[in-house]
Amino acid sequence: MELFGQLAYGFELALTPQNLLFCFLGALIGTLVGVLPGLGPVATIAMLLPITFTLPPVAALIMLAGLYYGAQYGGSTTAILVNIPGESSSVVTCLDGHAMARKGRAGAALAIAALGSFFAGTVATFIIAIFSAPMVWIASTFQSPDYFGLMIFGLIAAVVLAQGSVVRSIVMVLVGLIIGLAGTGITDGQSRFTFGIPYLSEGVSFVALAMGLFGVGEVISNLARTFGKPEVQPVSSLWPNRDEARRAVPAVLRGTAIGSILGVLPGGGALIAAFGAYVIEKKWSKRPEEFGHGAVEGVAAPEAANNAGAQTSFIPLLTLGLPSNAVMALMLAAMTIHGIVPGPKLMVERPDLFWAMIASMWIGNLMLVITCPIDGSTSQSWSSAASAPTASRTRRSTCW
Amino acid sequence: MASEDMPRPSASSGGGWLGKADTWAGVATIVLALAVIYVSFEYGLGRGGRIGPGYVPLVIGLLLLGLGVLLVARAGRSVDLLDTDIAWRQVGLVTVGIVAFALLLDRAGMIVAILATVLIAAPAAYGNTLVSTLISGVALAAFSWCLFVYFLKISIPVWWF
Numbered sequence: 179m180e181l182f183g184q185l186a187y188g189f190e191l192a193l194t195p196q197n198l199l200f201c202f203l204g205a206l207i208g209t210l211v212g213v214l215p216g217l218g219p220v221a222t223i224a225m226l227l228p229i230t231f232t233l234p235p236v237a238a239l240i241m242l243a244g245l246y247y248g249a250q251y252g253g254s255t256t257a258i259l260v261n262i263p264g265e266s267s268s269v270v271t272c273l274d275g276h277a278m279a280r281k282g283r284a285g286a287a288l289a290i291a292a293l294g295s296f297f298a299g300t301v302a303t304f305i306i307a308i309f310s311a312p313m314v315w316i317a318s319t320f321q322s323p324d325y326f327g328l329m330i331f332g333l334i335a336a337v338v339l340a341q342g343s344v345v346r347s348i349v350m351v352l353v354g355l356i357i358g359l360a361g362t363g364i365t366d367g368q369s370r371f372t373f374g375i376p377y378l379s380e381g382v383s384f385v386a387l388a389m390g391l392f393g394v395g396e397v398i399s400n401l402a403r404t405f406g407k408p409e410v411q412p413v414s415s416l417w418p419n420r421d422e423a424r425r426a427v428p429a430v431l432r433g434t435a436i437g438s439i440l441g442v443l444p445g446g447g448a449l450i451a452a453f454g455a456y457v458i459e460k461k462w463s464k465r466p467e468e469f470g471h472g473a474v475e476g477v478a479a480p481e482a483a484n485n486a487g488a489q490t491s492f493i494p495l496l497t498l499g500l501p502s503n504a505v506m507a508l509m510l511a512a513m514t515i516h517g518i519v520p521g522p523k524l525m526v527e528r529p530d531l532f533w534a535m536i537a538s539m540w541i542g543n544l545m546l547v548i549t550c551p552i553d554g555s556t557s558q559s560w561s562s563a564a565s566a567p568t569a570s571r572t573r574r575s576t577c578w
Numbered sequence: 579m580a581s582e583d584m585p586r587p588s589a590s591s592g593g594g595w596l597g598k599a600d601t602w603a604g605v606a607t608i609v610l611a612l613a614v615i616y617v618s619f620e621y622g623l624g625r626g627g628r629i630g631p632g633y634v635p636l637v638i639g640l641l642l643l644g645l646g647v648l649l650v651a652r653a654g655r656s657v658d659l660l661d662t663d664i665a666w667r668q669v670g671l672v673t674v675g676i677v678a679f680a681l682l683l684d685r686a687g688m689i690v691a692i693l694a695t696v697l698i699a700a701p702a703a704y705g706n707t708l709v710s711t712l713i714s715g716v717a718l719a720a721f722s723w724c725l726f727v728y729f730l731k732i733s734i735p736v737w738w739f
Contacts, residue, residue: 343656346649349642349645352642352645356610359635368621368631370635399665402665
């Protein structure tokens with residue numbers, strides 16, 4: 179089958195020492211960022227954007243992608259052990275993960291979260307690969323009107339799927355358009371909204387915008403919050419018992435399915451996937467009263483879903499050029515920095531980049547699940563250390 | 579994240595019209611809209627069939643103006659209260675730190691700029707001592723030098739000379 183040939187090609191590229199190194203780096207940084215409350219993948223990717231200028235595009239994107247799904251693994255560790263979600267998509271894991279930990283099943287919860295995430299990551303990798311084939315076919319027919327339609331669709335989706343006030347969402351879309359107008363006009367050469375500042379003649383730099391919006395903003399809001407001294411639950415046996423495994427498997431399957439679907443939707447991603455999976459799991463469960471008190475399904479499903487969602491949210495970006503969430507907007511920026519235009523033609527023009535990235539996602543997931551036992555044993559010291567230096571870490575990063 | 583989006587009632591802002599988030603969001607939108615409209619007239623509007631550089635900004639500005647008025651008008655029915663506890667200390671110190679970095683980078687070089695930024699921004703976080711601040715400042719300066727100057731060879735002024 180052609181699909182496997184292309185995947186093999188991707189693995190060949192992703193397994194070069196350099197790309198392997200950056201995949202590992204991304205997953206590692208992602209895990210650290212996930213463990214540290216107050217520093218999410220969005221802020222970190224925003225801060226790392228300037229560094230990727232100097233990397234080869236494939237390596238840069240592999241690293242940034244690794245950071246995103248690595249954060250999903252790391253975030254669940256603190257959620258389970260300390261009841262502090264290291265990452266916003268791990269908020270629901272706190273509910274039952276920490277309850278399991280207090281019952282002395284911390285190790286099992288960690289293992290279920292990691293194995294569930296790995297399974298979901300594997301499935302999502304294949305989904306992206308399968309999705310891409312019909313997209314290549316559609317890509318060949320794409321013309322300017324189609325791109326225009328896509329843009330309109332993206333802007334409308336941004337309004338429809340935003341949380342909160344619709345009017346305010348429209349206002350923010352328009353403000354974004356105004357910021358986009360700054361700089362020298364493409365057709366007439368007239369400079370608009372530059373106020374005579376030469377730096378603005380090429381428009382507002384996306385890196386600067388992302389830094390201010392996602393980097394500095396998040397740092398300040400986290401500094402304003404204080405974290406209490408956490409109580410770390412001990413990790414006993416790392417393996418789930420028979421009953422836990424029996425309950426986890428179907429939940430992981432459902433979580434993967436829900437996460438994969440919610441990740442593809444514009445506005446979707448890991449966060450919505452995790453919440454959606456938890457709610458559905460609770461509704462369908464024969465024992466809904468157990469949720470919040472250490473239900474295995476309440477850990478397995480959202481953890482699988484957030485990882486599946488994190489990965490399938492690459493589909494709209496890679497195939498349509500539409501970022502479905504803030505992380506994807508930053509990935510789009512990273513591609514643009516390297517002169518790559520994400521969209522229907524990406525797979526035709528840069529198959530190396532596309533397939534190497536997909537293959538690296540699976541490799542990164544494998545790395546993360548292998549390091550899970552090590553993570554489990556060190557995570558106690560990790561997470562107790564994590565809460566204290568958060569403040570100093572986030573502050574340091576403001577300089578970047 | 580989701581929990582932050584919930585409207586949270588705070589004691590300092592009552593249910594009055596001035597205490598609604600939408601009122602002030604609307605006012606900010608109207609101010610921005612008027613500025614955009616004003617500026618767009620300077621660029622030449624062109625005609626409907628052959629639009630000038632000011633045409634699109636004008637349309638966006640008018641849309642913003644309408645939405646701003648709508649926000650203010652409907653604010654009374656909104657349940658979203660104005661969040662008045664702003665972390666001024668954090669906002670101020672981090673902002674001043676970044677501005678200091680921008681001003682110092684070309685004049686005093688990267689090392690001084692980084693140390694200054696860390697020293698200014700450090701009190702924004704709780705639990706920082708002078709020693710820990712100095713250590714992180716020096717470490718960050720060394721790390722930045724290694725990464726940006728030594729490995730990536732980006733032309734940044736390292737010192738003031």
